[in-house]
Amino acid sequence: xxxxxxxxxxxxxxxxxxxxxxxxxxxxxxxxxxxxxxxxxxxxxxxxxxxxxxxxxxxxxxxxxxxxxxxxxxxxxxxxxxxxxxxxxxxxxxxxxxxxxxxxxxxxxxxxxxxxxxxxxxxxxxxxxxxxxxxxxxxxxxxxxxxxxxxxxxxxxxxxxxxxxxxxxxxxxxxxxxxxxxxxxxxxxxxxxxxxxxxxxxxxxxxxxxxxxxxxxxxxxxxxxxxxxxxxxxxxxxxxxxxxxxxxxxxxxxxxxxxxxxxxxxxxxxxxxxxxxxxxxxxxxxxxxxxxxxxxxxxxxxxxxxxxxxxxxxxxxxxxxxxxxxxxxxxxxxxxxxxxxxxxxxxxxxxxxxxxxxxxxxxxxxxxxxxxxxxxxxxxxxxxxxxxxxxxxxxxxxxxxxxxxxxxxxxxxxxxxxxxxxxxxxxxxxxxxxxxxxxxxxxxxxxxxxxxxxxxxxxxxxxxxxxxxxxxxxxxxxxxxxxxxxxxxxxxxxxxxxxxxxxxxx
Numbered sequence: 001x002x003x004x005x006x007x008x009x010x011x012x013x014x015x016x017x018x019x020x021x022x023x024x025x026x027x028x029x030x031x032x033x034x035x036x037x038x039x040x041x042x043x044x045x046x047x048x049x050x051x052x053x054x055x056x057x058x059x060x061x062x063x064x065x066x067x068x069x070x071x072x073x074x075x076x077x078x079x080x081x082x083x084x085x086x087x088x089x090x091x092x093x094x095x096x097x098x099x100x101x102x103x104x105x106x107x108x109x110x111x112x113x114x115x116x117x118x119x120x121x122x123x124x125x126x127x128x129x130x131x132x133x134x135x136x137x138x139x140x141x142x143x144x145x146x147x148x149x150x151x152x153x154x155x156x157x158x159x160x161x162x163x164x165x166x167x168x169x170x171x172x173x174x175x176x177x178x179x180x181x182x183x184x185x186x187x188x189x190x191x192x193x194x195x196x197x198x199x200x201x202x203x204x205x206x207x208x209x210x211x212x213x214x215x216x217x218x219x220x221x222x223x224x225x226x227x228x229x230x231x232x233x234x235x236x237x238x239x240x241x242x243x244x245x246x247x248x249x250x251x252x253x254x255x256x257x258x259x260x261x262x263x264x265x266x267x268x269x270x271x272x273x274x275x276x277x278x279x280x281x282x283x284x285x286x287x288x289x290x291x292x293x294x295x296x297x298x299x300x301x302x303x304x305x306x307x308x309x310x311x312x313x314x315x316x317x318x319x320x321x322x323x324x325x326x327x328x329x330x331x332x333x334x335x336x337x338x339x340x341x342x343x344x345x346x347x348x349x350x351x352x353x354x355x356x357x358x359x360x361x362x363x364x365x366x367x368x369x370x371x372x373x374x375x376x377x378x379x380x381x382x383x384x385x386x387x388x389x390x391x392x393x394x395x396x397x398x399x400x401x402x403x404x405x406x407x408x409x410x411x412x413x414x415x416x417x418x419x420x421x422x423x424x425x426x427x428x429x430x431x432x433x434x435x436x437x438x439x440x441x442x443x444x445x446x447x448x449x450x451x452x453x454x455x456x457x458x459x460x461x462x463x464x465x466x467x468x469x470x471x472x473x474x475x476x477x478x479x480x481x482x483x484x485x486x487x488x489x490x491x492x493x494x495x496x497x498x499x500x501x502x503x504x505x506x
Contacts, residue, residue, distance in 0.1 A: 024193045024269075024339040029062035030239045035229065037069045038080035042087040044289040044349065045244065045274050048308045052242045052271060054093050055309070055337035065236060066098030068109045069229065071222045087291045091301045092330060097236075105236040110228045118231055118261070119179055119217055127260040128216060130168045130177040131160040141210070148205040154212040156180070179217035181226075181260075187252035188259065193240075193269045194342050200252050214253055226250060230257045233266055242269040269339060271312045275346045289349075298407025300365070303358035305330050311347035313337070327360055359406045366399065375399065375408055382412035388419050401483050415478055418487060421496060422474030424503050428466045433504045435459050435467040440497050448485040448493075471500035 032053035036046055057064035066088070070076060085100060097103030107113050122128035133141075138156075145155040161182065163171065171177070189199040202212050216227035223231075233241065248270045258265040294304060306328055315336060317324045328336070365371040376395045383390055398411065398418055405411070411418065427433065435455060442451035456464045469475055472484055472493065485493045 021340075024342075026056070026060050026062075026240065026339075028060065030056055030060045031063045031065065031237050032057045032240050032242065033065040033067050033233070033236065033238050035067040035069050035232075036084055037072065037075075038084060039072065039075040039077055040080055041077070041083045041290045041292060043291060044308055044311075047087075047091070047291055047304065048274070048311045048347075049243060049271070050088065050093060051305065051309050051333075052269075052313070052337075053240075055333055056240060056242065056339065057096070058334040059337045062239075063096040064094070065103070065105075065238070066095040066101075066108065067232060067236070068099055068111075069225060070109055070111045071224070071228055073111070073220075073222065083292060090295065091291075091305055093305075110223070110232060113228070113232065115217070115223045115228065115231055118227075122181070122216070122260065123179070125260070126182065128179050128181050129161050130163070130172055131156075131180045131215070132163075132171055132175045132177045133159060144208075145210055148208055150203070150205055152203055152205045152208075152210050154202045154204070154210045156211050156213045158211050158213065176219045178215045178219050180213045181216050181253070181257065183212040183214070183253070184256055184259075188255050190251060190255050190265075190268065192248075192251075193267055193339055194344060195248075195270060198248070198251075200249060212253070226253055227257070230254050230263075234258070234261070234263050238266045240267045240269065242271060245270045245272055269342070271342065272344060273346045274311055274349050277348055277350055294354075298409035299354065299358050300361050302329060302361045303354060305333070306357050306361075307354045309333055309337075310353070311349065312343050313341055314343060316341055327357065355406050359404060362407065363404055366405075372396075372399065378408055379411050382409060383416075383419055386412055386416065388412075388416070390419050394419075398487060401487055402479050414476055415473075417473040417476060418479070418484075421499065422472075422476070424470070424474060424500055427504070428470050428475060429463055431459055431463050432467045432470065433501065435464055436471055436497055436501050439464070439468055440494070440501065443494065443497070448482045452481065468497075471497050 034046075034050040034053050036042065036050075042050075054064045056062070066084075068081060068084070070081070081099075088095060095101050097105065097108065099108045102108075119128065123130070137159075141155045141157060145152050160168075160177075160180070187199075187201055189197060192198050204210070214226050215224055217223050232238075251268055251270070255265055291304065295301075306326070309328075310326055315324045315326065315328060316338070366375060376392055376399065379395045379399070380390060380392065395411075402411075402415065402418070438458060439451055439455045442454045446454060452461075452464055452468065465481070466475070468481060469477065472481065472488075473479075479487070488496070
């Protein structure tokens with residue numbers, strides 16, 4: 001990713017003293033921030049970023065700040081801002097300062113801050129200038145830059161830097177313009193707490209020199225991310241910025257902006273990309289990773305937090321060589337989280353782990369009477385959305401009998417046969433009808449277990465189970481047949497056997 005955009009890159013490992021690596025974990029309280037843009041709903045990648053900033057603040061007895069980066073007004077999504085607040089609240093990630101909570105370093109929305117004084121200061125000192133180039137000219141510069149050999153990945157030619165202050169002031173009265181940063185001839189190297197020392201420089205064609213000179217203020221007067229986040233982080237006294245690795249190439253610009261104001265930059269940590277099991281980058285717009293969509297699928301906040309925190313962080317082993325449990329509550333994570341335990345490789349998102357974690361938490365929580373009662377109500381609500389009515393006492397009986405569940409939603413989806421007769425399709429094999437007739441006859445004098453064994457004396461036992469389960473659950477595996485018989489009652493159980501037999505005569 002970085003090599004494609006930049007000519008030179010120099011990564012050095014963190015300094016080691018003897019055989020011991022110097023700790024990256026702060027020893028004093030930090031101020032971290034989560035700064036989402038309300039251009040979409042909170043997703044797994046954003047949750048991971050929020051968590052690392054939150055946990056570092058809690059582990060060091062510091063402050064966690066929520067700031068909305070809402071300057072891109074054209075891309076704002078209706079309901080996205082509220083989604084950010086609701087999701088963090090549901091996850092029990094508490095905010096110390098933010099748009100709702102307030103705080104001593106307001107405003108906590110970029111659209112409410114006035115950046116004009118800083119723009120004026122940069123123009124006066126010569127570290128920024130007005131650019132009056134129209135869209136067609138800029139597009140031409142981008143196209144011509146692609147044709148250069150060797151190529152360049154920066155495109156602007158500083159055409160507007162030639163204007164005197166008086167000319168620029170005069171043009172600004174009649175022509176639209178942006179504000180560009182006059183980037184240094186060489187970007188300063190910087191230290192990343194995860195990756196070490198980094199030196200990133202733009203790729204330049206010496207025969208046709210172009211410049212990075214990023215836009216700081218758009219023609220509509222609103223600041224870009226590069227400009228606003230530096231100003232905001234400074235005035236909010238942010239000490240540590242933890243963000244995705246995709247922002248690494250932008251960090252030299254940000255460091256240079258801090259230097260232009262003679263400000264001390266925060267410490268940076270760039271965490272790895274999230275990828276699928278197939279090593280493909282996850283789209284942040286994917287409905288599969290929207291947090292509230294995962295909530296709607298029955299995943300618990302404890303499981304989602306535990307799941308997300310493991311994307312690039314691993315708990316330290318208490319005993320060398322001994323496997324450490326990855327099941328950790330939020331309160332435990334607040335105690336043990338350390339930058340020293342971050343990993344550098346791309347983090348693969350395996351939803352099987354989320355299922356494992358949710359199953360663990362759900363079945364532990366169901367032992368709690370209050371949670372159990374709330375879960376009964378949730379199952380009834382889920383069934384009602386499918387047009388199925390039931391009773392609290394029956395749902396209680398089901399929850400006690402089914403054993404391990406991954407989510408409560410299973411009871412209104414895969415295991416909905418516990419509450420309504422299954423829709424039967426084709427028989428699973430050619431012996432299905434004769435097996436069911438024999439099994440029905442055996443049930444007249446035996447319980448389910450003995451009836452299965454008796455029928456299995458005439459047919460393969462696997463086929464007997466398949467035939468009976470087909471009749472009772474539509475072939476869905478899960479709850480043991482004797483348990484199913486007890487839950488459904490003999491009348492309902494026998495009725496389903498008869499319905500399957502009658503299927504052959506339709």
